[in-house]
Amino acid sequence: RAIARQKAVLETEVAARTAELKLLNVELDREIHRRAEFNRALVHELKTPLTAMLASAELFVDELSGDPRVELAKNIYRAAQNLDRRTDELLDVARGEVGMLTISPVSGDVRQLLLSMAENIKAAAGRKKQMLTVEITPELPQVSVDEDRLRQVMYNYLTNAVKYTPEGGRITLTARQESGELMVEVTDTGPGISEEARKRLFEPYYRVPQSGGERLSGLGLGLALSKMIIQLHGGRVWVKSALGVGSTFGFALPAKACASEGKKIL
Numbered sequence: 001r002a003i004a005r006q007k008a009v010l011e012t013e014v015a016a017r018t019a020e021l022k023l024l025n026v027e028l029d030r031e032i033h034r035r036a037e038f039n040r041a042l043v044h045e046l047k048t049p050l051t052a053m054l055a056s057a058e059l060f061v062d063e064l065s066g067d068p069r070v071e072l073a074k075n076i077y078r079a080a081q082n083l084d085r086r087t088d089e090l091l092d093v094a095r096g097e098v099g100m101l102t103i104s105p106v107s108g109d110v111r112q113l114l115l116s117m118a119e120n121i122k123a124a125a126g127r128k129k130q131m132l133t134v135e136i137t138p139e140l141p142q143v144s145v146d147e148d149r150l151r152q153v154m155y156n157y158l159t160n161a162v163k164y165t166p167e168g169g170r171i172t173l174t175a176r177q178e179s180g181e182l183m184v185e186v187t188d189t190g191p192g193i194s195e196e197a198r199k200r201l202f203e204p205y206y207r208v209p210q211s212g213g214e215r216l217s218g219l220g221l222g223l224a225l226s227k228m229i230i231q232l233h234g235g236r237v238w239v240k241s242a243l244g245v246g247s248t249f250g251f252a253l254p255a256k257a258c259a260s261e262g263k264k265i266l
């Protein structure tokens, strides 16, 4: 009888704790939505003046064409573009956190996309005397992608490689077909990332604590957003790294099944 009584007490205790947990979960959910909503409102507030700045800066660059002051106008334009990209990132992560990030995949030329992204990053790598190598195998699987979104992922991987790798380092972009998937990797000879940090790297707002030396700015959103984008495509992301050697950031996308071409998966 004593055991039965104890069991009943325990059961009531478990029920009470479960109810408490449920309440906490609802609270947490509300908080996440509140924060996402705030971020969205904040971004919209920032976007209005930014769009105006971007448009004017662009016109200014055109107006000053041939004038030595054009470089100044270009600086304003690039700074506005950077701000615009950051605010978009913030909005996308806020959307992603509440499951409202969407993609529009179509069949596209991934090889061309990868090559153009590598071309775009060349100048930045050159400024740091980094060697950029591209290795894309001749046969790549057909994949269905949202090109703008995939460009965002590649931009994040490649700019991170340039940003976190010291002068004179090496950056390699590889793409190949493996087990029916498209595998893309960006490898660098940067500082590497500890195992502890690797576990949290794709979480929104997470940044590896930097010790001494030059502090590199950032919000810790790029990788989180990249993961959301790749997962929306039905793919996966990863990071491999060794401290003092470098890091490899990768993603895999499923090859398109020919039979489902043009069909919508509901």
Ligand code: ADP
Binding pocket: 156, 160, 161, 164, 165, 188, 190, 191, 192, 193, 201, 206, 207, 208, 209, 217, 218, 219, 220, 221, 222, 223, 224, 247
């Ligand atoms: P951000 O670069 O704006 O901080 P990210 O989400 O792109 O945000 O990256 C998150 C963190 O991961 C960075 O702050 C940095 O600590 C680490 N990281 C990303 N890429 C690399 C890399 N190639 N080498 C070393 N650390 C990296």
